[in-house]
Amino acid sequence: MLSLDVLGPAGPYRSRRVETIREFTGNPVATLSLAPPLYVARAMQALRRATELPLDERIAAFAAAGRAFATQPIAGLPVAEYQRIVSATTGIPITEVRNATDAIARAAERIQPSVRNARPAGATESWRDPITRGGAAVWSRRGAVFAVHAAGNHPAVHQGWLDALALGYRVAVRPSRREAFTPHRLITALRAAGFGDDHLVLLPTDHTAADEILRRADFGMVYGGADVVRKYAGDPRILPQGPGRSKILITAETDWEPVIDTLVESISGGGGVGCVNATGILVEGDPSPVAAALAERLAALPSLPATDDRAVLPVAPLGLARRWDEHLRHRAAGAKAWLGGEGILDDLGDGSAVLRPALHQLDSPFAENLGLELGFPCAWIAPWDRDAGIRPLRDTLVLTAITTDADLIDELVAEPSIANVYIGNHPTPWMAPGLPHDGYLAEFLMRTKTVLR
Incomplete structure (x- = not known):
């Protein structure tokens, strides 16, 4: 060892x-x-x-x-x-x-x-x-x-x-x-x-x-x-x-069908275990067509051991997987289950289980579960309208805004509790060296002082 x-x-x-x-x-x-x-x-x-x-x-x-x-x-x-x-x-x-x-x-x-x-x-x-x-x-x-x-x-x-x-x-x-x-x-x-x-x-x-x-x-x-x-x-x-509580907003003047790959990647990319994975999806209008298409794509992801080169979903010890499953069922009570309503674990038979994606539809953009972040691909989809404004989008590490509304983008970029704003067809896990994640760490560790010599 x-x-x-x-x-x-x-x-x-x-x-x-x-x-x-x-x-x-x-x-x-x-x-x-x-x-x-x-x-x-x-x-x-x-x-x-x-x-x-x-x-x-x-x-x-x-x-x-x-x-x-x-x-x-x-x-x-x-x-x-x-x-x-x-x-x-x-x-x-x-x-x-x-x-x-x-x-x-x-x-x-x-x-x-x-x-x-x-x-x-x-x-x-x-x-x-x-x-x-x-x-x-x-x-x-x-x-x-x-x-x-x-x-x-x-x-x-x-x-x-x-x-x-x-x-x-x-x-x-x-x-x-x-x-x-x-x-x-x-x-x-x-x-x-x-x-x-x-x-x-x-x-x-x-x-x-x-x-x-x-x-x-x-x-x-x-x-x-x-x-x-x-x-x-x-x-x-x-x-x-x-928790990142990362989110995606899709406004009515945009077409959601071309960005379905981005939605899947945002929820499940990297195994869906990160703070940058999307947990909340807000749709201006009826979210049901988006949820149906998204559920179909997420359901097709394979259940494999983590060490398999084709694996894309996380694996957990069977006991922990069961606790996650029970916790999700408790928190999702009353929501419409597109995925995960009958359980999220897929027993591999070796003491471990794959954690399958979960997708639930909520009635309100202010529902508490919209910010619930779990240790596997788990997303909550809800309707959004202009009267709701940016309040449901606050306290977000990454927000992908699929919109052409420049005034709305101004509000999102100006909102202090939204750390990063990706405008258009960009998955929430996108990152690049040299760019801030949750601000630059140096903003916390450094200061400027005047030196005169």
Whole structure:
């Protein structure tokens, strides 16, 4: 079996307390060391004492690490075996794990334009820039140590903290105990490429020690559900990353039939497990024809083991799949079921089940379920009209607006609670390096200060 050690400030550390990570079939594949609270405290102190790696060296290290992450054996594990293990232990289709591998590599290799795009146009990177002789704004860190409580629903979430490391922060990552393979591989690659062990640590922990990681950092980012967002909403040091509640709006002057592929991709792309997958679809007029066509397409998606090259739907342990199924039935009571009314699990006979797509029709654009985000392709479709306005579209990570109404687009772009607006035939999971996801992380971690010399 693999041993996923703590990656501490003095190198790998194998704890006496370990957890066994298993495939959904029950086969054990790895042991994960858990860092005790005292070790965590000392590791965070070491990050604070570490000196900053020069910018040019940071950028070069990112480029080398990105290439290695996607193409070379890391800690003795070839990339193909890493991808197979992640798929087998998380239920994410293996083609999506491969896509995430490439996306992480691209993000690392293109890190310089990513952090540069976030910097105000009137600011410079260093006080050494000659323009500071006449007085200039300098882009500066607000702290030194950044902590991440990472999610385990998708490998690509680990693109989220790369900008902090590129900006000169020392970074502590507390991985999901469900999926520690990706951050272990990425941090090992970054260390081999030039980042010191005391610049970047991996601290798998229990919940008690996890709070210590955040307490000892200057700033932190935490992934989780609505409960996590509520817990940290009043803490200016913490950036919660909660449900995306991504949506699609189709207005009456547009034809929905040519965008049916976009609707399917928005709901089910990447296995349908991400915050950028669409959970709400609003249609001006009668949504039933859209729902019928969409249900037909989603029902045709195959049920296959996650490690099958043709798999497109997520897989879960049978017990968890049954709990998801029961939860959906409870929440969908009273809604018209186009898909999922008779259950969403497809038993594979090996202790796991495919989570099939669900699609329900609601009577109102203000129905609470329109923002319900679950761990599989699950969407809610409802009618929308101009009297409803943009209120049902608020609190959205990605909104695809299939409309030609420029005044409406003005409102959507101006709405503070909508993070991203895609106008026209673009799926909600679309992303590109250098563009903000939920704003630039640098907006949270950096500030400008005037320097005159």
